[in-house]
Amino acid sequence: MSHTTQDREEKYCDSVVESTQVKKAMKRSADDHNDDNNESPRQKPATEEHSSVVAAHYNHLEEKGLRERFNSPIYYLRNFNNWVKSVLIQEYTDKIREKDYGRSLRVLDICCGKGGDLSKWQKARVEHVVFADIAEVSVQQCQTRYDELRARTRGGRLYSAEFIAADCSKATLRDKYRDPSISFDIVSCQFGLHYSFESLPQARRMLTNISECLKPGGYFFGTIPDAYEIVSRSKKSDGSFGNRIYNIKLLFDVEKGYPLFGGKYDFHLEGVVDCPEFLVNFKLFTKLASDYGLELIYKARFADFFKDHSEKYRHLLQKIVCFESYPPPPGKELIADEKEYEHAKQYWESKENKTERDRIGTMSTSEWEVATVYMAFAFRKLKSTWDSNGKPVYSKPREESQTTNKN
Numbered sequence: 001m002s003h004t005t006q007d008r009e010e011k012y013c014d015s016v017v018e019s020t021q022v023k024k025a026m027k028r029s030a031d032d033h034n035d036d037n038n039e040s041p042r043q044k045p046a047t048e049e050h051s052s053v054v055a056a057h058y059n060h061l062e063e064k065g066l067r068e069r070f071n072s073p074i075y076y077l078r079n080f081n082n083w084v085k086s087v088l089i090q091e092y093t094d095k096i097r098e099k100d101y102g103r104s105l106r107v108l109d110i111c112c113g114k115g116g117d118l119s120k121w122q123k124a125r126v127e128h129v130v131f132a133d134i135a136e137v138s139v140q141q142c143q144t145r146y147d148e149l150r151a152r153t154r155g156g157r158l159y160s161a162e163f164i165a166a167d168c169s170k171a172t173l174r175d176k177y178r179d180p181s182i183s184f185d186i187v188s189c190q191f192g193l194h195y196s197f198e199s200l201p202q203a204r205r206m207l208t209n210i211s212e213c214l215k216p217g218g219y220f221f222g223t224i225p226d227a228y229e230i231v232s233r234s235k236k237s238d239g240s241f242g243n244r245i246y247n248i249k250l251l252f253d254v255e256k257g258y259p260l261f262g263g264k265y266d267f268h269l270e271g272v273v274d275c276p277e278f279l280v281n282f283k284l285f286t287k288l289a290s291d292y293g294l295e296l297i298y299k300a301r302f303a304d305f306f307k308d309h310s311e312k313y314r315h316l317l318q319k320i321v322c323f324e325s326y327p328p329p330p331g332k333e334l335i336a337d338e339k340e341y342e343h344a345k346q347y348w349e350s351k352e353n354k355t356e357r358d359r360i361g362t363m364s365t366s367e368w369e370v371a372t373v374y375m376a377f378a379f380r381k382l383k384s385t386w387d388s389n390g391k392p393v394y395s396k397p398r399e400e401s402q403t404t405n406k407n
């Protein structure tokens with residue numbers, strides 16, 4: 001996408017966020033904020049069907065064997081997504097340890113799925129993780145995988161864990177923790193927050209769950225589809241776009257504008273996702289998050305995230321095998337059709353002094369097109385005091401955080 005198109009989309013979203021509709025919604029949000037455990041009577045009852053569609057979809061996702069995963073048309077994309085998550089986990093656990101080396105870290109992994117990040121938390125040497133997800137079967141699989149990890153760890157260091165099956169956009173998670181007075185150093189929500197943007201009450205409940213037990217100075221980070229990118233790609237199509245591995249179809253009338261909540265679209269990704277999701281207007285998300293004492297410290301589309309971190313985490317890119325070798329080594333075939341490597345071919349051909357054994361790392365255009373639908377973000381929890389009306393007033397903790405790329 002060109003910068004001008006992106007800028008235009010961002011300006012559009014800015015103006016929407018400043019609109020009366022949002023101001024009213026945000027005012028309601030602020031008014032209700034002190035009473036987060038109660039559904040506001042002004043809120044229309046949240047629909048049950050969408051949550052059950054999402055839960056049923058993820059519950060029925062089959063566990064893939066290693067061989068199947070290796071032969072998947074999105075093998076490198078999955079690895080790349082895992083790299084992004086690993087980097088986020090590493091970066092923010094490091095940031096906490098920079099200030100307090102010996103601190104035992106407690107984590108909430110919200111929308112955890114089958115526990116795709118179980119071993120990442122072990123590598124980050126955290127103390128305790130609460131895993132929560134709406135899909136009961138996924139939570140059971142997560143627990144089984146944790147038990148298997150424990151067995152493999154054989155008395156070595158592994159965090160303790162608890163598992164909660166609940167709709168995190170409707171339930172009060174704090175009531176479900178073993179210790180309701182627990183406080184987290186980190187909350188991670190990977191590829192899941194957008195499901196709560198079905199309605200304002202759901203987004204608020206999700207943010208309450210994320211923020212209420214997060215310590216001041218603690219971090220909330222995650223990954224979501226970038227709504228600006230989706231809107232921009234859809235404007236260049238007839239409302240449905242994609243390639244051989246993904247397809248997105250907007251399910252609302254764009255002529256009437258982009259809904260701030262409930263901006264539903266169908267997302268199909270080869271063998272992984274095939275269910276409706278919701279656009280997250282990032283400006284609105286940031287504004288809403290600030291009501292919960294969450295200050296944005298980093299955001300980047302995946303392409304920029306890669307630029308920001310590829311140097312420091314190069315070894316991990318190689319270890320996780322995020323890129324395909326081009327030209328393919330003898331006896332190996334490219335994962336996609338040759339025409340999806342035109343960019344790599346041109347670069348390869350322009351390279352001087354290359355030998356027969358030299359290779360470059362690349363990704364098929366289809367996979368990269370999906371990777372660049374996503375963005376990563378990080379917030380820091382502010383310190384709270386209470387005003388005379390009992391409302392929280394947030395301010396920065398004493399030690400200022402480093403802002404790397406707050407676009």
Ligand SMILES: C[S@@+](CC[C@H](N)C(=O)[O-])C[C@H]1O[C@@H](n2cnc3c(N)ncnc32)[C@H](O)[C@@H]1O
Nearest residue numbers: 058111112113116133134135167168190192195
């Ligand atoms: C794409 S998966 C990501 C799973 C995991 N975070 C990962 O990165 O592997 C999205 C997850 O969000 C969960 N989810 C969707 N809506 C949810 C909700 N309202 N409450 C809790 N989990 C939800 C789904 O069940 C699914 O497991």
